[in-house]
Amino acid sequence: MLFGTEILTTAQMRAIESAAMDGGELPGLTLMERAGAAVAGHIRLQWPKPGHATILCGPGNNGGDGYVIARLLAKVGWRLRVLGLDNIPGSDAGDAKRRWQEIGPILPLTLATLRESPVNSIHVDAIFGTGLSRPPQDEIAVLLRHLSHLTRHENTPLVAVDCPSGLCMDSGRWLGGDTDPPSPLAATLTIGFDSPKPGHLLASGPAACGRLIIADIGLRPWRERRTRQADLYAIWPRFPVHDRRAEPIRSVLPRMLGKGVAAGQPQDAHKYRYGHALIVGGAAGQDGAARLAARAAIRSGAGLVTLGLPDDITGHGRQGPDALMLRNIGNAEALQNLLTDRRITALCLGPGCGLRRAADLLPTAMNARLPCVLDADALSALAQNPDWVGQLPDHCVLTPHEGEFARLFPDISRRMKKPARHGPAYSRIDAVREAASHCNAVVLLKGPDSVIGAPDGRAWVHSAFDIPWLATAGSGDVLAGLITGLLARDLPVLEAAGIGCLLHAYAARLFGPGLIADDLPELLPRVYREFGL
Ligand SMILES: NC(=O)C1=CN([C@@H]2O[C@H](COP(=O)(O)OP(=O)(O)OC[C@H]3O[C@@H](n4cnc5c(N)ncnc54)[C@H](OP(=O)(O)O)[C@@H]3O)[C@@H](O)[C@H]2O)[C@@H](O)CC1
Ligand SMILES: Nc1ncnc2c1ncn2[C@@H]1O[C@H](COP(=O)(O)OP(=O)(O)O)[C@@H](O)[C@H]1O
C-alpha cells in the first residue's frame, strides 16, 4: 500500500534529474530556471514589498539556482547583493552565473562581505544543496558560523534553497569535521524541489528548514517512469500529492479502516468482525498505562477489548470504560489459557507490565503467533534476552523510543549517534530498516521524527515537530493500544503501525497544548470524522 508523499534520497533525485536531462526533453538549465523561479516566487509571496536581499551562491547547481533567483528578484525591483565564489561552475550554473553578471556584480563569498549586508536584508542560502558531500571548511565554514548566529540569535530571515547549507539531506544531520564543528542554521523558509528528502524531515532537519515548501519543477513523468517501486513515504506532513501511485491519506484511510465502521457499524457487522484485542497490564497502582492502551484500542474501532490484569480484578473497581472486559492473568499459564480463545486477534504486552511480569509472559505471548505490539517493559525484557529477538512472530510491531531502541539494538544505535563526517550520513531510516530486518518485525522508532520500518525495507516517516505537547506521560501507551486495535481489525502490520502513529498525532494536533494522554483516546472519534469515516 502506498500512502502519503514519496520521499526521495539525494541519489534518487539525481537519477531522476539525469533521466530528464539525458533524454534531452528537459534541459538542466530549464530545471534550474524552474527551481529559481519557484524560490523567487515564494520569497515574493512571503515579502510582497520588494526589499533588500543578500544571495549567497555556492560552487555547484545550488549556487546556480541562487543566480537565477537574483536575476528574477532584480527584475521586480529588489535591491540585491550577490555573493559568489571566484570560479566557473559546471555548465548550467555557469550559464546562470553569466546571465546574472549581465545585470549586476558578484562580490566574494566571504565573512567580510556578508557582514556588510544591510541589517534589514533577507538572506538567501544557495551555497550547498543535495550535493554536499563533506563538512564545509575554511572561509565557507567561517561564513556559515556567522550566518548561524544571525539566524538563531538576531532573527535574520533566511530562505534556504533546497536545504540549509551544511545539512546532510539524506539524514537531517549537520556534517562536521574535526576542525569545523557544524553551524546549525535556522531558516525561515526552505523550498525543496519535486519531493521531500529525508533530511527535510529527520533529526535536525525540521528545525533547520523552518517552513518547508516542496515545489513542483516538472519532474513527475521521470519520477513515475522509474522501474523500481518506491519504498519510502512521508505520512506527515502532507505535501501536495503529485505521485499517481501514492494515494492521499483521505482516500486511503476510509478504505483501510472500512467506511462507516468507526462512526457506526454496518448492518451485517457483529463485534467479532472488528476483532478482539487483548491488552496485558500490570498490578493495581501501575495499571494506568495498560488502561490507556485499552481505551485507545477500543476507541480504534476494535469490536472487543480485554484488559488482562494480574491480581484480583474486582479490586480495580469501575475505572475505565465499562465496555472493557477485565480478565485475571496472574501468570504465563493463565495467559496461555486465555489465548486458546481463537477470537482474540491481536495482543499488546508491555505498558505498565513491570519488567519481571513482561519477561515472564513474553515467551507465551510470542508463541501465540498472533499480531502483537511489544512496548515499554516488553521491549526491556526483549533487550535482556537477545535470543528471543529471532523468535518474534510474524505481524509483530516493536514501538521503542530512542532509549529502548538503544537497549534493543546497541550496535545500530551507536552507529546512528556517531558524528556525521561525510554524506550521506547514517540516518534514522537506515537504522530502523536495519533493526526491522534484524528482528523480522515492524519497528516504530518514536520521537518527534518517528520512523516506521518493515523487514522488507519499506519505511514511513511521520514528523511531529509541530506538536511537542505529544511528548507527555502515557502518550506512548495510547499509541501501543491504538496500533493493537488496528491490528485486531486486521490491518496489515506496517499500515497498522503507520496509521496508528498518524491518528495518534492527529488527535494531539486537534487538541493543542495542555494535552494529557487521557485526552487522546477520547479524540479518536473526531479524528475519524475529520478523515471522512
Ligand atoms: N541537477 C539539476 O538539474 C538541478 C539541481 N538543482 C539544484 O542543484 C543542487 C544540487 O547541485 P550539485 O549537485 O551541483 O550540488 P550543490 O548542492 O550545489 O553542492 C555541491 C558543490 O559543492 C561542492 N562541495 C560539496 N561539499 C563541499 C564542501 N564541504 N566544501 C566545498 N565544496 C563542496 C561540490 O564539489 P565537489 O564535491 O565535487 O568538490 C559541488 O561543486 C540542488 O540542491 C538544487 O538546488 C535545481 O536547480 C534543480 C535542477
Ligand atoms: N518532541 C516531540 N514532539 C512530538 N512528539 C513526540 C516528541 N517526543 C516524543 N514524541 C511522541 O510522544 C510519544 C511518547 O511515547 P513514549 O516515549 O513511549 O512516552 P511514554 O512512555 O510516556 O508513554 C510517542 O508517540 C512519540 O513519538
Ligand SMILES: [K+]
Ligand atoms: K542551500
